[in-house]
Amino acid sequence: MLEKEYKYFQNNLSQLLKKYRGKYLLIVEDSLIKVFDEDLDAVKYALNHGYKLGYFMVNLCIEEKYSMLQFYDRKVRASYV
Numbered sequence: 001m002l003e004k005e006y007k008y009f010q011n012n013l014s015q016l017l018k019k020y021r022g023k024y025l026l027i028v029e030d031s032l033i034k035v036f037d038e039d040l041d042a043v044k045y046a047l048n049h050g051y052k053l054g055y056f057m058v059n060l061c062i063e064e065k066y067s068m069l070q071f072y073d074r075k076v077r078a079s080y081v
Contacts, residue, residue: 004029005057013063020061027057035061 005027009016016025016032026033026042028051036042042058 002054002057008032009057009059016061017063023061025057025059025061027059028055 008027008030009025012032020035024036024039024042026036026046028046033051033056034042034045036045036058039058039060046056046058047053
């Protein structure tokens with residue numbers, strides 16, 4: 001479901017690292033939507049702006065070998081928004 005988002009992240013990683021190393025990226029399809037200092041701030045922003053769970057990716061901008069995808073479910077939304 002997040003193939004486009006992950007492909008965007010992989011294909012643009014070198015440019016993203018130059019500008020946003022250590023930040024959390026909110027990616028929807030093949031676009032960087034916004035950059036955050038905290039992952040949950042990115043999730044809250046996405047949900048509050050109409051992006052549905054499973055249709056956006058929040059990923060820490062670090063070298064791919066250290067990177068991991070994070071998935072958020074309704075529990076995060078209910079607890080933090």
